[in-house]
Amino acid sequence: MDRADIVHHNFLRRVRDGDLPPVGPLPAKEARLDGAALLSIFRAQVLSRQLDRISRKMQAAGQGFYTIGSSGHEGNAAIAAALRPTDPAFLHYRDAAFQIARAAQVEGQDPLTDMLLSFACAADDPISGGRHKVLGSKALNIPPQTSTIASHLPKAVGAAYSIGLARRVPPIAAQYPADAVVACSFGDASLNHSTAQGALNTAGWTSYQNVPLPLIFICEDNGIGISTKSPAGWVAANLQARPGLEYISCNGLDIVETYAAATRAAQIARARKKPAILHTRCIRLYGHAGADVEAAYRPKSEIEAIEAQDPLIHTAARLIAEGAASQDDILKLYQDIEAQTSRTSEEIVTRPHLKTAAQVMRSILPPERTVPRINAPSDAERAERFGVADMRAMDAPQPMNKLINLGLCDLMLSYPEIVMMGEDIGRKGGVYGITKGLQTRFGEARMIDTLLDEQSILGLAIGTAHNGFVPMPEIQFLAYLHNAEDQIRGEAATLPFFSNGQFSNPMVLRIAGLGYQRGFGGHFHNDNSLAVLRDIPGIVIGVPSDGAEAVRMYREAVRLAREEQRVVVMIEPIALYPMRDLHEDGDGGWMRTYPDRAETAPLGKVTVNGQGDDLAIVTFGNGVYLCEQARPDIKADLRVVDLRWLAPLATEAVLDAVKGCKRVLIVDECRRTGGQNEALMALFSEHLDVPIARYTAEDSFIATGPAYGATLPNRDGIIRAANALLNP
Incomplete structure (x- = not known):
């Protein structure tokens, strides 16, 4: 017999026979729970259980x-009862009972139908539109999490930070109430992941400085991660030793104790604006998932001992002891929900179900939204904020680093x-x-010096975006992105896809x-x-080539984030920051004047320098x-095509830019393997009937010292490649 059926029959038998465990010492009345509240929590628990059972049957039937x-x-479920439905919750995948209990707090919700639609990957699944089985609900303030580890915790820290930030940076159309508390849950095995450790550390670091952070970390400790057990005492020892975080533990099998502990955690977070850790001790039934044969790594006696601690048995005992329900009441409620679920x-x-690629991909890009247009500051306001020196700088040619600085200041002043x-x-x-x-001009609340942790920086950005901000995080160097790239790939970019466009984090x-x-x-x-960025669906990648283009592109990037809710990644070429001259010292050939405020660099457009038709160089x-x-x-009439936006590649604009040219040379400063040159070679091979060549960086890391450019394209190499193409 399947273990789920064994647990089911054991529950019915034990309630019928009165074979119930002792209840905890805390009376429900002292926790401010009456009989109706206890029954409501139990209903959520039972529905969650029956959904688990039916999901296994649906899978066995291929449905x-x-x-x-x-x-x-x-x-x-008791934790949900202790919180408000307006408190955003970033949930662990074993938290169906939490979502069901929260649904009971909001009118018009049908968690049974909603979750079954998700199990079946039905096209009308209200959270993902049939793309994945996830917990989540826009009405319940539960953004979907697809993470099986803890990569949702950094953004929960960011969301909690944003609640206090919204009070310090008005006027912001915040999505969360000013007294909201952010809840995020994870398993004991996930505690060991770098994202969990980073999030806990960042929360403690922030709280230690008395910065408001209304956050509850909920560690649901069942003692095992798939087949690997957590060392006895490890979780408590790890969580108790966190400066800046208040630690609370409870027996997660006892809904009264759990409710009381969650209420205390919520009070700490809501009233004191301090982060709390709620460590709930629970069990795992049936193994990790349907395909996981728990008996392969756990002795039967241990499995049976765990099953004997079924939390529904404990809640049944509590209901009877508190006079909230009889044995017959409990059995009837359980069996009625079982029948209704079936x-x-x-x-x-x-x-x-979804059938076509177009249907699946429809939510990769979030929907556009109506937002206030640019808050164009007056000339007087700009003059006051910029100062005399910077206002003068706008009228004279400047290198890229100065123009980006001016452009960012203008954007912050406008938005x-x-x-x-x-x-x-x-x-x-x-x-x-x-x-x-910029910090002097706009304050520490808008120019945030973070701790040294790229995961937390991007988590802060994602979390603040959830609450109505337009974050512009900085990663110091491209190589540092690899420490945190999953915050873009697995979190920011996937959220619209798995929420059917209902949630976004621009x-x-x-x-x-x-x-x-x-x-x-x-x-x-x-x-x-x-390459780490180029294959992420939905994100925009931009690389400016001079200061004026950088300013124009940043204006478009902010528009894309504000109006189209896009995730935009701007790569600023470090070597071009101070570049002034083009051909010889002092010629000032690479400095530019600050662009008029109406100028932008629209996504999908390229820049073409020159009109020659002998050769087009695309770079x-x-x-x-x-x-x-x-x-x-x-020695040819040529044009240089500046892509500007690398993703999505503006195929029509690129093809139009090289139209009529007798030859095409691709110059890619990135590596030959995985670089933009591969996509361009494919594009031109499919659409052009002219000679095509590429000149790229070697598949190598970059050296320090005199050999810094040895593996990279250079001026002389471009000349050789062009002449070879012109004179085969």
């Missing part, structure tokens, strides 16, 4: 596609919802001074990167690989600078 259940964790599932499995966060971006102004002076991520730094940093500070970033250096020594 369902997910069996990681919540059985053993049903005590989290009946509803029979209808749900007939619902249509009060923009907040920036990163290592050293405030007082210092960033490693390269790009954000210099942002403009700034990263200093690419190569050509003379003698500094080697491969750790010179990283010319964009971006540093490549544009090098190609313009090489232009005088290429």
Whole structure:
């Protein structure tokens, strides 16, 4: 017999026979729970259990596609009862009872139907639209989490931070109430993941400085992660030793004790604005998932001992002891919900599914939204904020670093919802001074100096975006992104997809990167690989080639984030930050004047320099600078096409830009393998009937010292590649 059926029959038998465990010492009345509240929690627990059972049957019949259940964790229904439905909750995948209990607090909810639709991957699943089985609900303030580890915790910290931030940075159309508490839950095995440790550390670091952070970490400790047990006492020892965090533990099998502990945690977070850790001890029933044969790594005696601690048995005992229900009442409620679940599932499995690529991909991009247009400051306001020196600088040619600084200042002045966060971006102004002076002009609340943890920086950005801000996080160097890339791939970019466009976390991520730094940093500070970003569906990637283009692109990037809710990644070429000259010292050939405020660089458009038809050179970033250096020594009429936006690749604009050219040369400062050149070669091979060549960086890391450019394209190499194509 399936273990789920064994647990089911044991529950019925034990309630019928009165074979019940003793109840905890805390009376329900002292926890401020009456009989109706106890019964409401129990209903949520029972429905969660019956959904677990039916999901296994649906999968066995080929009608369902997910069996990681919540059985053993049903005590989290009591946590939901202690919180408000307006408190955002980032939930562990075993928290169905939490969502069901919260649904009982909001009128018009039908968690039974909603969850069965999700199990069946039905197209009318109200949270994911049939794309995945996830917990989540817009009406219940539960964003969907697809993480099986703890990568949702950094953004929960960010969301909690944003609640206090919204009071310090008005006027913001905040999504959360000013007294909201953020809840995030995870398992004991996930505690060991770097994202959990980073989130706990960041929360403690923040709270230690008395910064408001209304947050509850909920560690649901069932003692095992798939087949690997948590060492006895490890979780408590780990969680108790956290400065800045208040630790509370409870027996998750006892709903009264759990409710009381959750109420205390909520009071700490809501009234004192301090983060709390709620460590709930629970059990796991049926193994990790339907396909997991627990008997392969756990002795039968241990499995049976765990099953004997079924939380539904404990709640039944509590109901009877408190006089909230009789044995017959409990059995009837359980069996009625079982029958209702079975009946509803029979209808749900007939619902249509997604069938086409277009249907699946419809929610990769979030829907556009109506937002206030630019808050164009007056000339007087700009003059006051910029100061005399910077106002004068706008009228004279400047290098890229200065123009980006001016452009960011203009954007922050125009959009009060923009907040920036990163290592050293405030007082210092960033490693390269790009954000210099912005903290003085806009305050510490909008220019946030973070701790040194890229996961937490991006989590802060995602969390603040949930609450109505437009974050502009900075990662100091492109190579550092790899420490936290899943916050973009697995969290920010997937949220619209798995929520059917109901949730989004728009942002403009700034990263200093690419190569050509003379003698500094080697491969750790010179990283010319964009492959980690290029295959993430839905994100926008931009690489400016000069200061004026950078300003125009940032204006478009902010528009994309505000109006289209997009995740935009801007890679700023470090080597071009200070670049002034093009051909010889003092010529000022690469400095630009600050663009008029109406100028932008629209997504889907490219820049074409020249009109020659002998050769089109297609490139971006540093490549544009090098190609313009090489232009005088290429004996042909040529045009240089600056891609600007690498993703999504503007295929029509690119093809139009090279139209009529007799030859095409691709110059890619990134590696030959995984670089943009691969996509361009494919595009041109499919659509053009002219000679095509590419000149790229080697598949190598970048060296420090005199060999800094040895593996990268250079001016002379471009000339050779162009002449070889012109004179085969």
